[in-house]
Amino acid sequence: MNNNKSITLRSKQRNSDFHNEQKQGCPGCPMQTLGLCGIFIKGADGASSDHTALSQIERSTAARRLILRSNERINSVPVVCRGWAASAEYLRNGQRQILSFVLPGDLISASLLFREAPRHNVEAVTRVYYRDFDRMALREAMRARPDILELFLTSFSDETERIAEMVVDLGRRSAHQRVARLLLTLMERLEKSEMVRDQAFNFPLRQTHIADALGLTTPYVNQVLNVFREKRLISFEKRSLTILNAEELRGMIN
Amino acid sequence: MNNNKSITLRSKQRNSDFHNEQKQGCPGCPMQTLGLCGIFIKGADGASSDHTALSQIERSTAARRLILRSNERINSVPVVCRGWAASAEYLRNGQRQILSFVLPGDLISASLLFREAPRHNVEAVTRVYYRDFDRMALREAMRARPDILELFLTSFSDETERIAEMVVDLGRRSAHQRVARLLLTLMERLEKSEMVRDQAFNFPLRQTHIADALGLTTPYVNQVLNVFREKRLISFEKRSLTILNAEELRGMIN
DNA sequence: CGTAAAATTGAGCTGTCTCAATCAATGTGG
DNA sequence: CCACATTGATTGAGACAGCTCAATTTTACG
Numbered sequence: 001m002n003n004n005k006s007i008t009l010r011s012k013q014r015n016s017d018f019h020n021e022q023k024q025g026c027p028g029c030p031m032q033t034l035g036l037c038g039i040f041i042k043g044a045d046g047a048s049s050d051h052t053a054l055s056q057i058e059r060s061t062a063a064r065r066l067i068l069r070s071n072e073r074i075n076s077v078p079v080v081c082r083g084w085a086a087s088a089e090y091l092r093n094g095q096r097q098i099l100s101f102v103l104p105g106d107l108i109s110a111s112l113l114f115r116e117a118p119r120h121n122v123e124a125v126t127r128v129y130y131r132d133f134d135r136m137a138l139r140e141a142m143r144a145r146p147d148i149l150e151l152f153l154t155s156f157s158d159e160t161e162r163i164a165e166m167v168v169d170l171g172r173r174s175a176h177q178r179v180a181r182l183l184l185t186l187m188e189r190l191e192k193s194e195m196v197r198d199q200a201f202n203f204p205l206r207q208t209h210i211a212d213a214l215g216l217t218t219p220y221v222n223q224v225l226n227v228f229r230e231k232r233l234i235s236f237e238k239r240s241l242t243i244l245n246a247e248e249l250r251g252m253i254n
Numbered sequence: 255m256n257n258n259k260s261i262t263l264r265s266k267q268r269n270s271d272f273h274n275e276q277k278q279g280c281p282g283c284p285m286q287t288l289g290l291c292g293i294f295i296k297g298a299d300g301a302s303s304d305h306t307a308l309s310q311i312e313r314s315t316a317a318r319r320l321i322l323r324s325n326e327r328i329n330s331v332p333v334v335c336r337g338w339a340a341s342a343e344y345l346r347n348g349q350r351q352i353l354s355f356v357l358p359g360d361l362i363s364a365s366l367l368f369r370e371a372p373r374h375n376v377e378a379v380t381r382v383y384y385r386d387f388d389r390m391a392l393r394e395a396m397r398a399r400p401d402i403l404e405l406f407l408t409s410f411s412d413e414t415e416r417i418a419e420m421v422v423d424l425g426r427r428s429a430h431q432r433v434a435r436l437l438l439t440l441m442e443r444l445e446k447s448e449m450v451r452d453q454a455f456n457f458p459l460r461q462t463h464i465a466d467a468l469g470l471t472t473p474y475v476n477q478v479l480n481v482f483r484e485k486r487l488i489s490f491e492k493r494s495l496t497i498l499n500a501e502e503l504r505g506m507i508n
Numbered sequence: 509c510g511t512a513a514a515a516t517t518g519a520g521c522t523g524t525c526t527c528a529a530t531c532a533a534t535g536t537g538g
Numbered sequence: 539c540c541a542c543a544t545t546g547a548t549t550g551a552g553a554c555a556g557c558t559c560a561a562t563t564t565t566a567c568g
Contacts, residue, residue, distance in 0.1 A: 063567095064513095089422050092508045097422045111414070114407045119415055143400070153368045160365070160414045161373055167417060168343050168351045170424035171469030175556070206514060215425030220556055222516060254346045318545090429524070460546060474524055476548060 036079060036133075037105060039151065053137035054079075060129045067108055067130070068122040075116070076132035078108045083128035084204050087120045088212070098213035100162055101125070101186065101205070105193050110156045113138060126204045170215050173253070178214040179224045180249045183234065187243055203241035290333060290387075290409070291359060307391035308333075314383045321362055321384070322376040330386035331366045334358050337382035338458050341374045342466070352467035354416055355379070355440065355459070359447050364410045367392060380458045424469050427507070432468040433478045434503045437488065441497055457495035 037054075058081060061067045067085055068074065085102040087109060099120055102108050108130060109118040142149045162185075169178045186203075190196050211221045228234045233245045243249065291308075312335060315321045321339055322328065339356040341363060353374060356362050362384060363372040396403045416439075423432045440457075444450050465475045482488045487499045497503065 089418075091422070091426060095426045097425045099418050099421055111411055114404075114411055119411075120418070146397070150368075156410070156414075157365055157368055157373075160410075160417065163414065163417050163421060164343075164353050164374070166421050167353055167424060168345070170421060171351045171466075172345060172349045207516095208514075212425075217557060218515080219517080219558085223556090226516090461548095462546075471525060472547080473526085473549080477524095480548090 053133050055132040058129055058131050060127055061124045063124050063126050066121055066123050068118045070120050071117045073117045075135050077112045077135050077138055078130045078132050080104050080106050081129040084125040085122050085128050086125055087122045089120055096212045103189055110159050113152055175216055175224055177253050180252055184249055200240055200242040307387050309386040312383055312385050314381055315378045317378050317380050320375055320377050322372045324374050325371045327371045329389050331389050332362045332384045332386050334360050335383040338379040339376050339382050340379055341376045343374055350466045357443055364413050367406055429470050429478055431507050434506055438503055454494055454496040
């Protein structure tokens with residue numbers, strides 16, 4: 001076990017600060033035609049355009065502040081427009097365990113589709129811009145259109161599957177393997193949203209996030225990343241991560 | 255990490271052996287009025303009695319054999335009548351990670367409600383007796399009755415939550431804490447099915463199961479259990495576990 | 509541009525693993 | 539219902555992956 005008290009919630013963090021901005025639709029948003037947003041917002045030519053479910057207002061939360069607090073009721077289902085977040089549990093001794101990372105286009109907590117309150121805290125990694133779906137509208141869509149129910153169920157089930165894979169990582173894989181897997185799976189997820197170019201992508205995670213997601217400590221994560229850099233498996237520059245040798249990274253898993 | 259090659263699937267294990275027995279309803283089954291079964295089978299006085307969804311045939315799988323294989327299609331959704339099972343992932347190097355334990359009254363893999371094939375293997379811990387729900391009937395029920403959809407969603411979401419708690423355990427808790435939590439949560443789950451008497455319950459798990467669920471090794475699990483026994487926190491006798499001091503066990507978690 | 513946050517480094521240290529080897533329990537076939 | 543065969547539990551000595559605790563340097567951001 002490790003006992004580093006990585007997180008001390010500052011009082012400031014208890015008030016999320018919103019930038020409420022009026023924006024028309026989601027012009028220019030790369031997520032517009034992808035994932036959940038794609039279903040509801042379809043482009044000019046696209047058939048269905050059920051804007052009613054998605055709020056016109058874009059909100060945001062600064063890095064390191066909480067977007068959602070566990071067990072705090074909310075009647076919307078926010079989607080990330082831009083930025084990264086992390087769903088996490090805080091232990092009484094100050095430790096943090098990150099359960100999953102929330103990327104652009106993801107629902108911030110899929111469980112909000114079915115529950116009034118999120119089960120875990122969601123913390124902004126970068127400043128996160130997001131919009132609210134109306135839960136009632138989504139539930140109605142779920143009831144009326146089997147394909148949408150299906151979509152929600154599979155996306156929920158995919159999230160569960162990612163968490164299950166985390167269990168395997170934490171239970172049976174070494175620190176090196178865990179880091180390799182994290183980087184690779186983040187890349188895969190970002191590829192689906194076309195956010196990877198030439199094996200390179202924007203990577204806002206701090207070593208603390210990596211450590212708290214993988215059950216490690218920052219000094220050790222640092223060491224592992226150094227090894228990877230020395231072996232020319234990855235490279236960092238200006239918050240951008242490049243996977244130089246995906247093959248070898250995959251090879252070291254298992 | 256640990257490298258013990260805990261599991262080598264023997265060829266025999268590849269064929270599950272079924273005892274197909276004809277039985278009327280589920281007379282005498284303690285799960286009859288509880289959980290999912292309770293919804294569909296209601297007693298003589300109970301209103302709805304939709305037996306059509308539940309197969310009359312009780313099947314069984316011997317201890318250590320697989321009940322479900324990951325990615326192998328199946329068009330029923332089995333429920334455990336008696337016995338314990340474990341959902342697990344096998345790594346190429348022979349290691350096993352148990353993701354969750356399946357207790358009487360549980361669906362063997364809740365994901366089968368939504369998917370054709372289970373995502374993980376499910377292995378019998380003891381001999382497991384189970385019956386099949388018809389997936390189509392369940393889906394129909396789900397569509398027609400919002401309360402049933404709700405029930406499935408929450409039970410699925412509870413399963414996800416248990417897995418998330420496993421991530422916290424594996425990432426941020428010591429071996430002693432993990433073992434304590436496992437024993438306590440198993441007791442809590444069994445209490446809901448009225449299978450605990452005076453803090454004592456039937457406990458068929460081998461130390462291998464505990465180790466593979468908690469990311470530990472058998473020798474170390476053994477050591478931890480010895481400490482617990484010496485401290486009079488628990489006691490074993492004849493496959494029955496008694497929690498002698500739940501308070502102190504809870505106290506050591508976090 | 510100053511300050512808070514993050515990264516880096518290093519010297520111990522320990523929780524948990526590895527590797528057997530032995531003993532106990534459980535199940536199975538005759 | 540016994541004797542073997544298999545599976546599981548127990549034990550111990552040694553090893554090491556990953557942690558702790560600073561202290562220092564670098565980076566990021568308001």
